[in-house]
Amino acid sequence: MYIGIDIGTSEVKALLLGPDQCVVGSAGVALTVSRPHPGHSEQDPADWWGATQAALASLQAAHPGEYAATQAIGLSGQMHGAVLLDAQDRVLRPAILWNDTRSAAECSEMMHELAALSDLGGSLAMPGFTAPKLRWVARHEPEVFRRVAKVLLPKDYVRLMLTGEHASDMSDASGTLWLDVRRRDWSDPLLALTGLSRRHMPRLVEGSEVSGRLRAEVAQSLGLRPGTVVAGGAGDNAASAVGMGAVQPGQGFLSLGTSGVLFVVTPTYQPNAASATHAFCHAVPGRWHQMSVMLAAASALQWVAKLLGTPHVADVAARAAALDAAGREAAPLFLPYLSGERTPHNDAGVRGSFHGLDFDTDAARLGYAVMEGVSFGLRDGLAALNAAGSEVTRLSLVGGGARSAFWAQMLASALDVEIVTHGGSAVGGALGAARLGALSAGAPMASTCLPPPVDTVYQPDPGESVLLAPRYALFRSLYRRP
Structure with a gap:
């Protein structure tokens, strides 16, 4: 034990x-x-x-x-x-x-x-x-x-x-x-x-x-x-990475909680500090990791739900998911910098904003814009990691945002990686800590640091990727460093 x-x-x-x-x-x-x-x-x-x-x-x-x-x-x-x-x-x-x-x-x-x-x-x-x-x-x-x-x-x-x-x-x-x-x-x-x-x-x-x-x-x-x-x-x-079995190069996870974290294991030290990423040692020998952090992720969806007077975040996500392609294309763009941003801008003073509001903007389109804006912010983070040499094709999605299948699919298409969720499986720092305890007592890594069972797999959707591409380009153009 x-x-x-x-x-x-x-x-x-x-x-x-x-x-x-x-x-x-x-x-x-x-x-x-x-x-x-x-x-x-x-x-x-x-x-x-x-x-x-x-x-x-x-x-x-x-x-x-x-x-x-x-x-x-x-x-x-x-x-x-x-x-x-x-x-x-x-x-x-x-x-x-x-x-x-x-x-x-x-x-x-x-x-x-x-x-x-x-x-x-x-x-x-x-x-x-x-x-x-x-x-x-x-x-x-x-x-x-x-x-x-x-x-x-x-x-x-x-x-x-x-x-x-x-x-x-x-x-x-x-x-x-x-x-x-x-x-x-x-x-x-x-x-x-x-x-x-x-x-x-x-x-x-x-x-x-x-x-x-x-x-x-x-x-x-x-x-x-x-x-x-x-x-x-x-x-x-x-520790959370160890708990999710992410100990080999290219393995990683996306935490969609209050903040948004992209964590990718690397075989060597690969910094990209200019884009406000972190390059740290991993918890196991001979491994490092890269990490990008955005300060508002699932908390941005909670914010807009409160703004709309909707008691349950899931209701906002459901309305967004019900939009057809035309409704999504007509949604405003959202910059998710409600409390500043770390990766890639390292700008504590920037704040969030909606762009392209009109009389047809409703709760569904606002909810969609927020989920999309957070996804684009995470895409910025992944681009910063890729620029430092990171290669990733699959990410485990954890945190409160992982409960939305619609958001998980959007992330797969926006990031162009396979996204997997793990249902109710135990993940987190305490599990990783216990696994590190087992390793220190002589347990083999291969049978100890296993990923939890996969609940659902989300592949990038070509149609959604085509819809997102021009919106992401416009999203990128809206940020202006002071």
């Missing part, structure tokens, strides 16, 4: 995985986010540990026999968060999270001071990353910065509680902007930008390697065996 623990932003989830790769059970405990000032987003690391203990207790209560037979634990978590510890491993301040935007000025300074930053780190400097946060702390909270002995990521703080080890994996470390992603090692020039050195960093391991073992006193309190293996684990997106 294997346990996967996912330290999310809104929830800590624990999952129990059997040796046959079947999920035995799962449990979740909610978290809250503190926003003490505009643009700030923080959590208390003690809350992650408390929620982890509670989630594991729920698993134990529901499945006592299987739980007690756990051989290994894997960790997944929200990326980029900054946990600052003193020399006695005491938390110095609340953790600054991935969605905190206070360090925009520091990002600009870092890009100016080190021209090689994006080549080393695989991405432009963005406020979400860990390194700019520490530069902000050094400037605004110098008394805290002087006491920093170690900087850990969220899941790695939980590892510290479990094992007493300061360690991180390659995929999560890629999101700090301190890692030389090509070499899979800390970068002295990147660390120097924030006044830190290797002594402030945790030890690096691969996600499928052993990072430590469960401390005796912790094992007793959790009802697990002392010395239980704890794997390196992964950042949330890389």
